[in-house]
Each structure stands twice: as structure tokens, then as C-alpha cells.
Amino acid sequence: MTSNNSAETGAGGITIEVPTSDDWDGIYRMFSAAINIDGDPMSSAAERELFEPDRSLVARRDGEIVGTLGCTTRNIAVPGGVVPAAHGCRGAVSPTARRQGVLTRMMRRHFEDARALGEPIALCWASEGRIYHRYGYGLAIRRLGLNIETREVAIPRGAARGRLVEASPADVRDDLVKLYDQVQAQRPGWSERSAKHWDYLLAELPAFRAGATALRAIVHEGDHGFDGYALWRATGAWTESGPCGEVRVVEVVATTPQAYTDLWTFLLTVDLTRSAQVWSCSVDEPLFYWVGEPRRMSARMNDGMFIRIVDLPAALAARRYAAPVDVVIEVEDAFMPVNAGRWRLTGSPDSASCVATTDEPDLVCDIRALGAAYLGGASLTSLAGAELVRETRPGALAAADVAFRWPQAPSAFEIF
Ligand SMILES: CC(=O)SCCNC(=O)CCNC(=O)[C@H](O)C(C)(C)COP(=O)(O)OP(=O)(O)OC[C@H]1O[C@@H](n2cnc3c(N)ncnc32)[C@H](O)[C@@H]1OP(=O)(O)O
Secondary structure, eight states: OOOOOOOEEOGGGOEEEOOOGGGHHHHHHHHHHHTTOOOOHHHHHHHHTTOOGGGOEEEEETTEEEEEEEEEEEEEEETTEEEEEEEEEEEEEOTTTTTSSHHHHHHHHHHHHHHHTTOOEEEEEOSSGGGTGGGTOEEOOEEEEEEEETTTSOOOOOOOSSEEEEEOTTTTHHHHHHHHHHHHTTSTTOBOOOHHHHHHHHSOOHHHHTTSOOOEEEEEEETTEEEEEEEEEEOOOEETTEEOEEEEEEEEEESSHHHHHHHHHHHTTOTTEEEEEEEEEOTTOTHHHHSSOGGGGOOEEEEOEEEEESSHHHHHHHSOOSSOEEEEEEEEOSSOGGGOEEEEEEEOSSOEEEEEOOSOOSEEEEHHHHHHHTTSOSOHHHHHHTTSEEESSTTHHHHHHHHHOOSSOOOOOOOO
């Protein structure tokens, strides 16, 4: 895949262009400086493997890189399907080129390239959400961070019903890949992983480790073979009064509820630990209904992943709907006017189509609202409360709301 590789010159003589693989060091250095980290050779080498020069953009002034916006080519699970999505990353502009519209120019080009390559949506994790609203991104996934007091949370008693196998992640990598692939397509928000994504996830980078052990794996074997795994680290902390280690849960993937609860029983009872930290889980996390004292998980809600719809009819037709829906939506999209106008969405659990229409609208939406509702996470009713959706035919909002939701709330725990 290749994006349009013509260079365009704008304010301050700054050009936006597609880099070559030789530009990696300059990009890494520039991005690290912009996010106020020093960077290190190991992280640079690991991230380089994910670098897709053809999908990336750089801003140059007199040959020097003063801006960067990366993108990786991956599919993501959406309600009832899997769609190609531009995974945006590494957006930065150097302090001497800031506030001259450089990011805005790169964003415009990023969306146009995604559209031309048949990707109906673009995704990003934001350093600060307020940067991205102006470009039409909506908050599609909210994440819950948990800080579990493992001695207080009251997990249900009972021995593990399956067999647990402790291993180094590298030794069981094929099993992890197989299990992730079995689950991924059913979990809105989860991106497909190729070998290079697994290499990165399992790389022992200093930033990942952050004072804890190397990554550990625990695999669950049920009646029909391996059916779940957890990746985790631990800290060996002590105080005057004894051990107070922490389990840091990286991900828990299971194909059965039994595997899921057995794995959590293991993670919440590791000897010499007193707490478990989960940085991102779903807002409908089953643990809330499984433990005796959910309050002792100290859940904190935060923004997770943002979605920008870049090809509206293609995006709305690519997902499925929880209930039959036939609605005319008038879309406002100042940044990408190609999406603006009236669209008739007809959808059901089995099929969907979206076509331009001149019919009167039932709903009027900002494009951000459709990005937020795309994975079934944000309710249209809630978005209406934020004035991003307006009902123009009584009853249309409630009906569309039911259709856009999905039984499993979207979640994401992999920063790309
Ligand atoms: C997906 C990711 O990669 S997340 C990582 C994002 N990167 C960072 O946070 C690194 C540090 N910050 C930076 O490198 C830069 O400030 C960037 C990339 C955020 C912005 O780049 P710029 O070229 O300055 O943006 P640009 O000039 O196009 O600004 C567009 C608008 O956004 C606003 N804006 C830009 N950054 C911010 C910010 N951090 N907070 C609030 N507003 C912002 C500008 O004021 C401008 O507003 P206006 O249109 O009303 O005048």
C-alpha cells in the first residue's frame, strides 16, 4: 500500500511529504523530543519494525524533519465485522514549527490517503483529546483503569477448574497468537496482530517494564485444550510490615468464562502481592459482577481510543446493527466535507447499506458523534446530551440508539 507521495509546500516553506525508510532515525528523534522523552536505541529498533514509510508523513523545513505523523495498516473488529483502519500514531511537530497548521495539513493528507486506500475509518490514541476533536475524531472507546486491592476485593472461592501452565511468553507464543486470533474478530476495538505486532508486544522495552519483572505468561487449559491466557508482570515491593508487591496485568484473553475467571483467580492471588493494576479494561468488565467488593477495584474511567470516520457510507455499511434501523442522518463535517450531507442508513444484524439521499433527516449529527458511536460504545442519546446529535423526527433517536449499540462494549488495550 502506498499513500499519495507528492510533496506539498505550505506556510514557512514547510513541505509535507512521504518519508523513506532512511528517515527513521530523524523521525524517532523528533518524536521523542516532542513528547519529552530521551528515547533509547532498543525502543527505536523495536518501533522501527512497525514503521511503514509509505503510510507515514513528515514535515520538512530546509530538509530537516520538523513534523511527523505515522500510520500502520491493520484491520480492526467492529460490530459484526472486521474493517481496514488507518491506525494513526507518532503525531508531533517540533517546538519551532508549532501552531503554523502543520499537524492540520498532515491530518488532512492522512485522511485522504486512508480513504483512497479503502480504509473507512482512522483511529488514534490521543496524548491530549482536545487536539483531535477539531479533526472530527469521536471518543469511541472509554477505558477503565483498575487498581485492585487483591486482599479486599473478595474473589469467589474455589480451585481452578482447568490447568494453568506458567511459561515465558516466547515459549508459548504460538498458543497466544492462536487464542488472540480466535477472540479478536468478536471484540469491537481489537486490532488484528501480525508477527511484527507480537514482536513489539513481547519486546522487553524499558518503558514497558517500568520497574517490574519481565513479561510472564499463564495459559489456561480447559476440557478442549488451551482456551485462555494472561500476560502480566509483578513488582517485588516490600515495606517494614511485609510484602506489598503489585501484579501488572497486560492482557487477559479467554474463549470461555471458566478460563477467564480461573486466570483472574490466579492473577489476584499471586503470593507476596497485595494489589493488581489493570491499565485498560472494558466499561462492561465482567469482574464487576464476579468479585464480592467491586468498589475495592477503584475503577477510574478515562478516554481510550478515538475514531474518525473518513468514508461515511463505506464505514456505516461495514458494520452491523443490533436491531433493524432505517434512518436518514444529516451529517455535518467541516474538516472533510465529502462526508457531509444526508445519508439513508438501512441496517440490521445481518446487513447494512448507506446511500446519499435528499429525504428529510431524522437525525442531525456532527461527524464526531458517528465516530464515537461507531463501535457501539457511546450511546446516541448520550451524544445528544452533548449536543453532537439532534433529533428531528420524534422517536428516531431512541430507535437509532438501540441499533447502534452492540452486546459487547468496545475495548482496547494496545497502544499503537
Ligand atoms: C496520535 C498521536 O500521535 S498522539 C501524540 C500527539 N503529539 C503530542 O502531543 C506531542 C506534543 N505536541 C506537538 O507535537 C504539537 O503541538 C501537536 C502535534 C499536538 C500540534 O501540532 P501543530 O502543528 O502545532 O498543530 P496545528 O498548528 O495544526 O494546530 C491546529 C489547532 O490545534 C490547536 N492545538 C494544537 N495542539 C494543541 C494542544 N496540545 N492543545 C490544545 N490545542 C492544540 C492549535 O492551537 C490550533 O488551533 P486553531 O486551529 O484554533 O488555531
